[in-house]
Amino acid sequence: MKTLLNLLPEENKKNIQRKLHFRFFLWQLFLMCTLGVFYLSMLMSIYVILDFQLGSLQVAGEQYDVTYTEQGTLSVYQKKFKDTNATVEVIGKIEKNHFSFTQVFLILDTLLPEGVALDRLTTKNYTVMLAGRAATRDDILTLESRLEETVCVKNVNVPLSNLFSQENIDFQIDFEMQKECLQKSTL
Numbered sequence: 001m002k003t004l005l006n007l008l009p010e011e012n013k014k015n016i017q018r019k020l021h022f023r024f025f026l027w028q029l030f031l032m033c034t035l036g037v038f039y040l041s042m043l044m045s046i047y048v049i050l051d052f053q054l055g056s057l058q059v060a061g062e063q064y065d066v067t068y069t070e071q072g073t074l075s076v077y078q079k080k081f082k083d084t085n086a087t088v089e090v091i092g093k094i095e096k097n098h099f100s101f102t103q104v105f106l107i108l109d110t111l112l113p114e115g116v117a118l119d120r121l122t123t124k125n126y127t128v129m130l131a132g133r134a135a136t137r138d139d140i141l142t143l144e145s146r147l148e149e150t151v152c153v154k155n156v157n158v159p160l161s162n163l164f165s166q167e168n169i170d171f172q173i174d175f176e177m178q179k180e181c182l183q184k185s186t187l
Helices: 010-096 102-111 137-149
Strands: 116-124 127-136 153-157 167-177
Touching: 102 116, 102 137, 116 137, 127 137, 137 153, 137 167
Parallel strands: none
Antiparallel strands: 116 127, 127 167, 153 167
């Protein structure tokens, strides 16, 4: 068994007890300050992280808005291109089967003798009817022979009434153009 003897005077006991209470109070105050600083630093770090994320979300939102408007513009252009391509395709199909009588003018430009002047040119389907004036009968016969020699021309018809006169002859010539010569070649 142990017996403890306290030989300190009462005043020293109270002094020691006060010092002990003061140390305990300082320790608790230090602990509270340390916890306050710890929680404050945690709150500040959370605030900084959330502020950074908010800034990133705002930038991402602005980029999304820009991208969305650009996507809208791109969609409009794609629709325009699609419509234009569809229109070009329809026009291409029409033009592929379109007959171009410019080939007739090219042929006549190279075949007409100097004494022949055309007054009228009419077409119906693949038949071309020429009407004009020739200086001599030989000019009409020359034109007829040149038309018959041309690859794109067939069934040349020169009425006999054109050949009655010798000079200043009003004439009419009919001939058929081949379909292949009238169609435009597409690339």
